[in-house]
Amino acid sequence: MPNDVGANRALVEAAFARWMDGTAYISSLFAPEMTWEIVGRSAASKKYPDAASFIGQVLEPFGRRFPHDTPFRPVRIRSILADGDTVAVVWDGHGTSVAGTVYENTYAWFLTIADGRIVDGVAFYDSIAFDELWNGVDPV
Known part of the structure; x- marks a missing residue:
């Protein structure tokens, strides 16, 4: 049975809402x-x-x-679009590091969704900002 586009969008939207309010991580x-x-x-690109x-x-x-x-979290969802088994999310995240x-x-x-789970993800972001955090702040 093919994925339900509306259900996939709702699933991802709800997961982001939980991540934003601190009740769960997207990895769930x-x-x-x-x-x-x-x-x-x-x-981290690979x-x-x-x-x-x-x-x-x-x-x-x-x-x-x-x-x-006070972990890093999404603070704004710009867009959530669904097409077939794929849900695209454009979002802004914010956090203050341990430094x-x-x-x-x-x-x-x-995000590719199958049976209510993410089975494939492809991410794009500002790699310079990411690398400044990754290379400039030691994990604790």
Whole structure:
């Protein structure tokens, strides 16, 4: 049975709302076999073969660059578009690092949904801003 476009959009929109209000992370939607590609030339740019690799190599060390009680979060959803099994989200994120520096970035994510889970993700963002945080703030 094909994915329901409206249901896919609603699923992603609800997940972002929970992430924004601090009740869950977007990774709660990741299928274990998910692949994730960060496009470009940032320090984290490459294709990750599964959710565990992406979480362990990017999300966890990224998250450790922010205080536990005030993590990096989306602060504005610019657009959520759905077409077939793909949901595109353009969003702004903000956080103050453990070093006291402000990190802001705009992301464009293209998420493939199957059975209510993200099975493939492709991310675009300002790689210079990301690298300044990644290389300039040690994870705690």
